[in-house]
Amino acid sequence: MLLSLFYSVEFWSWFRMTVCVLFIFVVMLGVYVEYTHTDSCSTPLTVSHDSLLVEYGEPVNLTCSIPTKPSSEYKLGWEAQINPVETENETSVTWRSPGLTEWEVNGREMFCFLSELNKEQCKKRVHLSLYRHPDSVKISSESSVWSEGQMMKLKCEIKNVGPLQNLTVQWTRVDQNKNRTVTEMSYGSFSSSGEERKSVDVTATLNVLASRDEDGVQYQCAALLKLEQLHQPQVGTSEPLNITVHYKPTITQPSNDTISVIKGDELVLNCSAHGNPSPQYYWGSPGKIITHSSILIISSVQSENQGQYNCTAYNDAGSDSVMVNVVVDYKLIIITVCAVLGVGLLVTGFSFWLHERYRRTHSVTIS
Template sequence: KNKPVFTPSRLVVKYGDPASVICTCQQECLNEIFNIEHSVGKVTINRTTISWNIDNFTDWTARLQCYYNKAAENVSDPDVQCCTVLPLTVYKPPDKVSISFANHTGPLIEAHPYTLQCTVHNVAPVEKVKAIFYRGHSVVGQVQVNNSYGGKPMTHSYTLDVIPHKGEDGAAYWCAAELVLGPEGPQPPPVVISQNMTTTVPKHPGLITINEGNQLKLDCSSDGKPSPSYKWTLPSGSLHRSSILTFESAAAEHEGKYTCTVSNGYWNFTEEFHVKVHGEFYIFTCPLFSDVVVK
């Protein structure tokens, strides 16, 4: 009842910026001890109002409390203190935002689960960050933390599980870190975005049909750092170690399953090609009638 009132009622300030608030004393605190308890900045008292300001806010643990002490009605009783603590948020936009797959580099395997990781560097407060994951222009998920981390700048990784599907080869994933600071904060909210991460999802060709005598070319090329190595297992059981397998003239002996294993020491995946070779068709003509010569 009759607590002192701050204006604004909540302070959101960027680290290093100036800031100011006013505390107004209500009727009961007139002629009583009235002040703002502060660890930084300076105050100016003008009867029933106190102004607090600072030119360069650099204290992550600052606390502002406006109070008045009212003498007890009985001399033997302690004085009564009435106070209001100002909700205070000091924020700092991230230095940068980066995106990656957790514990994975290189091509993705269709229909396998992966974890996207959006790392927000040197941001405060972490609990006010909303990490938004995108694939192209589409939002695929949003993540926030539930715990408090003390308000000081730190680096935090937000994760989201995704499963790549057909048609996502070449898709760009990226993420944005948005500081959600409420109506008292800057509008629109500060946002820092990551770079694009282009994904490779090798297409499974299924059954490959080819006419006998035509060139058969199977391509298992993949990107990666370091560059990957390749191992082909042919239907005959023989091995080849190139990214592209070529037969200039397909024959029945080339039918069957071809398995390509790609690896660079950090990741590996296997792709299968099933080849069916159609034989050549020949058209024979036979005359129905012959010319008969009678002498």
């Protein structure tokens, strides 16, 4: 019967519930003991700061005091990783560091304690945090000039900043229209040398695709320490870095088209392109170059000027070309000749009519 009870579902449900209740009881008992141990002392402890954020190398003074001397023997002091101190006959004791540089204080709580004869020790916690502004923040590119289409790396080097676990590297991009884009990299996304609670040298990289939109863009990187008591998290910023991207020209005018020109008129073909470095130009017709200029001028178009003309814009990054087909238009000449002939015929006919009328009139009068 006991064996069947041992294997029953009800038994194991009851067992799990009992273990759970016991666990909660133990946890609550520990919290209660800790609370009465640290905060419900018969002689209250007062500290000058419950928590304190200290800049690397700055002096620190933390005072712990009691209102009156206990009637029995006692010790009042500071329990700390560095510079522990205590007194047996004063109502206050000060923990001092003339210039705090020991990173061991980070992540370790300090205690002001009061130990009385035949009584439990009373403690008061103080959370002390150390941080450090970087010695320098520098941004650099693997190349001073980028080529369109390449994947480029920007590097941000931060010297001696801490604690690493609270560090964020911030990238700021400002384009030609002054629009800002901000990207942040938190701890773990960049390489470092040293422990997470200490000051370290950090190198963060940002991959950027070199495009013509990046030409003239400005980048900066900054070190941010996100600590609750630090009102201004930005602790160091690099100088701005201006980006130059070389890209081949793109012709903006003229377009591939056919242009009709009246024989004898002036023809002006203007070619312009956008590229970096600034493009150079030449105009040509099949088999020859006409001019090393962006403008082609023919002062009086003749029939032999009819045909295809190519503008080429080029720089170190590449080239672009456009073709213009020029057609000499004779319609206006034909119309003009016809008009002149027509006017001539009208004048001749009118003159003949006047002559005939004059002749007939004079013939009648003589008769």
